[in-house]
Amino acid sequence: MTQETSSEKKTELESQPRSLKRSNSHLDIKGVAQIKRQYIIENVIRPAIDDDEMEGNVNNNPKYESLSKRGQNKNRDLRQPHETIRLCSSLIDPDNLNRKCKFGAENCRNTHDIDFYLKSKEKEIEGACPVFEAIGYCPAGLKCRWLSSHFNFETKTLVKDLEKYEKTSKTDKEINCLEGEIKYKLQKKNYKFEKSEQFIPYLNILTKNNNIINKTTKEDKEKNKNKKIDKENENNENENKDEKNENNENENEKAENTKQKYYEYVEPPFLPCEKKKLDYNNKKILSPLTTVGNLPFRRLLKKLYDVDITYSEMALALPLIQGSNSEWALPKAHISEYPGFGVQIATAKHWEACKASEAISKLLTSVSEINLNCGCPIDLLYRAGAGSALMDQPSRLIRILKGMNACSDEIPITVKIRMGVRDNKPTAIPLVKRLINETDVKVITLHGRSRQQRYTKESNWDYIAEVGKVVEEMNLAKMEDKELRDDSKVFFVGNGDVYNYEDYYNNQAREGVDSVMIARGGLIKPWIFEEIDKRQHIDKSSSERLEILKEYSKLALEHWGSDEYGVGLSRRFLCEFISFFHRYIPVGILERLPSKLNERPPNWRGRDEMETLLGSSDYKDWIKISEMFLGPANKDFQFQPKHKSSAYDTKE
Incomplete structure (x- = not known):
């Protein structure tokens, strides 16, 4: 052959x-x-x-x-199996005599027989309990899969290093944990959203007003297409148009009166200069990542590579205000992440955004910013009008951001967008101009792809630089305007296809780009942040990579x-x-x-x-x-x- x-x-x-x-x-x-x-x-x-x-x-x-x-x-x-025979939670730590079963041993669905439970458990995992080694105490107690390493079977007591536990409980703890009573109030709709309830009516009028304008514009276009309308009908239509415009003016006046009433009876929203200060100059930023961007992963990058800014996984606004346990688990963070920790939410409705922002600002103690997701391409969100769908509805997006800013107290609002929805039809430049002129967002992050592209093409950093130049010019114009000078600058962050230190520094050097956000590059190669610090390609051996997974x-x-x-x-x-x-x-x-x-x-x-x-x-x-x-x-x-x-x- x-x-x-x-x-x-x-x-x-x-x-x-x-x-x-x-x-x-x-x-x-x-x-x-x-x-x-x-x-x-x-x-x-x-x-x-x-x-x-x-x-x-x-x-x-x-x-x-x-x-x-x-x-x-x-x-x-994605469901994970539970134990067939479960131990009552009141007996997890036998030393805790203050914790009693509220159902009683006879009525409890779980077993109260410790010996029977220990015999029924799965075979133990060899070695020392990683949790006990880390903090000096294992909260899983008798349920721990490494129980032998911190349990005295003769006295039936848990081994505890109280000195280590007390020390680590202050420096190694999770924050933004919502109390059960507050969740219960949210679930029963008994929690009062004071600021939101005052501001939402104002946004409702703006929404109604915008619908009137859109309807009038649509009718005007239809009229222009019809060339055979007689003069009499045309005069009547003009009268109707004038009447609609008059109604439009009345709606505007009503909206302003409602806004004035809001300011009279409720503490005015924080001005941009009064909110928490954000610094996005040359920062190492980990993008919000669904599923994989969980608390342990963010903590890993913070611990090993000292990432500057991290974000929660995307949380949906409606389940947050409904007190969903799974949704309120997303804004949890490790104490090492704050300051520099942002909570990302997604919604298509201004009233949801207002209430979610108010709840986050009032109920969570360690949040640096609230980020609105306007770039998510997932069909489920897009069809609901959230995520990247908001880019095709700029008026709705602006109302949402106005509401978030009014109800978030001192926490600044940021936004993440894409180039646009459809391929070859970027809309980010006109959208960014409106965001800067009509809202008080402090950071705009742009992903260099459209929704339609998904990940089929490389991120367009040339377009990102074009948008960055627009942001820079508008920031300079603000500085020249004496009335707007108190407003801090709007930071601009680029995102997409950053996989090594060369990508990072080359893209950060582009005009108008303050920082570069890293997403998949940090998942595939977490030490990319180490490469950025050392400005070199790092060849991690298999044992070094295995240690990352172990950690x-x-x-x-x-x-x-x-x-x-x-x-x-x-x-x-x-x-x-x-x-x-x-x-x-x-x-x-x-x-x-x-x-x-x-x-x-x-x-x-x-x-x-x-x-x-x-x-x-x-x-x-x-x-x-x-x-x-x-x-x-x-x-x-x-x-x-x-x-x-x-x-x-x-x-x-």
Whole structure:
């Protein structure tokens, strides 16, 4: 059989689907990471990894039917199993005599027999309890999977290092934890939103007024299209138009009167210069990240790499004001994150935004800013008019931001947007002008893609720089205006495809860009913030990367607990983390630097077995890695990868 020429190989590669190409290190193929030849495993196909919700077959090729549907596993079951036999919470710590079961031993659904419970527990995990080692006490008590390391079976008492526990309880604690009584009031609709209830009527009138204007404008356009209208009808229509304009003026006057009434009977909103000061000059910023941007992950980056600014996962405004336990868990933070911690919310209604902002400002003690998400491309939010849908409704967006600013007390309001909704139709520049002129937002973050693009194209930093220039010019104009001089500047942050220190500094040097926000780059390569500090590409060995995962596991157990349920949650979120973390291609096996965020490698082997395992795209290997820190996975443990391509085994 004759040997193929280089040009024939190249032609064959280019004819294959992008996700199935086999790269040779001497060929520079767009979208394919260039790996040294000795690390490439030939004739093996690595499933493509999608970053969004796009679906479709891999070229409808029967050979690859097992990889056919790409995109997200939207219907994955994330529930974790509980213990079959549960111990009553009043007996978790046998030493705590003050904690009694309110149902009584006979009526309680859970067991009060400690010996019976201990015999029924799953086999213990070997080693010392990570939570006890960290804080000197394990809140999971008898439910802990590492119970033997801090329990005296003879005296049936928990071992406690009270001196260490008292010390760590002050310096190593979670903040923004809402009391149960307040949640109960929210759930029963007994909580009074004083500022919101006064300001919402004013916004309601603005909404009604805007609807009248839009209706009038639409009618005017229809009239212009009709060229056969007689003069008499035209005069009548003009009278109707005048009447509508008069009504419009009355509505405006009513709105101003309502606003005046608001200022007379309620303490006026904080002026921009009276709110908390924000500094976004040359900061290391971790983007709000759904699912993976949880408290343990943010704490990990704060602890290892001293990130300057972090955000909560996106919380929906309506469940917040309804007192949802799961939603109020999202604004929780570690004490190390504040100051510099922002809470991100999403909503399509101004009354929800007002009440959510008021609740956050009054009920949470450690919040630096409230961020409105206007960039989320998820269909569920978009169809509800929230997220990136707000970019097509600037008047509604401005009302929402006005309401948030009026009801958030001293906490400043910030906003995150995209280039626009549709591809090749960017709308960020006119929107940013209105935001600066008509609202009091203190930071505008722009993601350099449209909603329609998702992650199919590289982030457009040239357009981000254009918007940055507009913001800079408007800031200078404010400084020249004596009446507006008291307002602090509006910071502008760029976001998208930052994967190394070169990307960071090159983009930050663009005109008008104050800082650069990092999202997926921080998930795939958390030490990107270390690279930024040292201004160099860092080649982390497999053992160093394994230590990062180990540290995350410890922080996860501290947050979710070391009992059966907590270990299951920690394992699930560790696997979610690895679903991005495994995409890192070691610097030492790359043929050229820097690699790009969206480049995919051919199937490769690492410099040692552990490096190969850490780079596996098979979710079963992710569970195997989790067992190194969290013990063997329970037989009932379930994990479905977010992306369908990772739900298939990678076989050599």
